[in-house]
Amino acid sequence: MSDNASLRTPSQRIAWTATIAVSTLVFIFLIAPILAIMPLSFSSGSYLTYPLPGLSLRWYDDFINSPRWMNALKNSMIIGVASTALSMVLGTLAALGLAQWKSRFKPLVLAFVLSPVVVPGVITAVGLYFFFAPIGLTGSYLGLILAHTALATPFVVITVGATLQSFDTNLARAAASLGASPIYAFRRVILPLILPGLASGALFAFATSFDEVVIVLFMAGPEQRTLPREMFSGIRENISPTITAAAVILTTVSVILLATLEGLRRRNERLKAGG
């Protein structure tokens, strides 16, 4: 370990060893629950205990053949994709605007745009429930898509905004001076450069919608129940191994999202280092 060279005194070495020991325990605390639930989904028995009586895919079979879970998966995808698309449009436009806008009200506007992240889910959900019910938007896909978009857009504004900060505006000016129209310059110059930022914004937006449950609890009718919503009622009733199968599927989606994001980050760093 490179740091050991600078650790000269015994007390420093003890402190460092203690840090590693405590951190290891915390890492186990963080990761063990997620790992522990996975093998249970492959159990051939119907009790969620170790040791497993045998291996089987019956709970995955159960999941795939259950109209309830399949409908939930479909709903999560529909609402996730639609709210990602909508939040990308609104969030990217706003990030572009905020990058150019100079005003003393800017921090205020920014705080407002980011506030859906901070406000407790229950408050947003109750407000939307009162507000959307009279206009027929509760128990509808549109209502949920709009609500999830409101929650997801701040993440798009943050990620795209961060990308724009490192974006060299001279490139846009150069394009304009060479006669490119603003739209052409955006499409051919700005867009390709901020694409990784857009992609991570989209991933964040999708993850936000895919994991959201409080608003769905309040606003979804029986038709619009999403995966987290089904898991919520499943956990409340009693945890069957089918839920562990659903959990593994959800975790797999998270790992894919995380890996894609990490790949984007690495690519960005390489580009920066290369440039």
Add this chain to the structure above:
Amino acid sequence: MTTSSLTGADASTEVPLKRRLRRAERARQVKALALVLPLLLFLLFTFAGPIAGMLWRAVDDREVRHVLPQTVAALASWDGKDLPNEDAFAALASDIVAARAAGTIAIAAKRLNYALNGFRTILTSTARNLKAAPEPGAAKETLSKINAAWRERATWTTIKDAGGPVTGYYLLSALDLMRNVDGAIIAAPPDQAIYREVFTRTFVISLSVTVLCLLLGFPVAYLLAALPPARSNLLMIFVLLPFWTSLLVRTCAWIVLLQSNGVVNDSLHWLGIIDQPLRLIYNRFGVCVAMTHVLLPFMILPLYSSMKAISPAYMRAAASLGAPPVTAFLRIYLPQTLPGIGAGSLLVFILALGYYITPALVGGAADQMISYFIALYTTETANWGLASALGAVLLLATLLLALVYGKLVQGQQVTGGMKN
């Protein structure tokens, strides 16, 4: 294209360069604002509007006014010192007869019952027994005969207080306060005073989780910041994977681990540490463990970024000047991590305050936080005024803390920039 037309206009109109620049800049600013506008309008409709509506419901009080309009009007001039006059009784009798015909008695009864326990019975029994509007001058007599409660001042002040159109009643209730018969603000009777306890509980759970996150997160953030990037990036997966894993999956995992025949109890039993399974879940312990697990990454990440910005040269300088490691850590390192500690703790605390799902799934009846009651009053008992008032208090607390957080993070970025 716009640039060339501007240059063309130069020669003929002699607009000073400064003014043209200013005009161009203004156009740019208008365009920038136009790009932000769609999102602002969208959030107005899907976020700010609904929340403003919720806040309005916390003070909106038109149910009684709608059902008993003449009574409310007649009581407007009543000073509340004695029983109201015959006119008020007659107005009430006529309102009750009309409301009974319209089938709206229950709406007013429900609202009045919030403020005065038993009012539902008073109103419905009166409505049942009042066949027709009483003779002129006999209203007081008739109503008092049907229900003696009409001879009490408190019954009438309750109607007057609920006469709307706005009320402080729900907000006072949310803080376990009420108005007495003379209109003074007093503490609510102990059997109705539950919200201060709920707020305290919410606060205590959030604080415990924040402290746990800080204790567990600090060494991890320190390790990640001290290791070379290749190693820390690898270990970062242990923080980021839970961060990205669904909240429901993690809560579910803790139930599987902590239940009475779960992995933890089985292991402890196998090791011979316990004979009987411990009760690890559906209590405060389970709530704190699961919430700490969910919120720990929100502590580690800000701590890590503040520690990453601390140059190791400071510690080396302290050591070379003869400071023992503990002194150097306490006097040099720790103070520099304070912004990170503050930001991480505030973030975790803010997020914990509004938690609903995890306590609802792994907590017992005595571990439900404020969000649970807001949800309960919205969907189960439909006491929307109280749900909104509790929501308003939670929102206020959250926004105040978020304001502090914003200031803290802003300061941190400034100092971080200066160091680099």
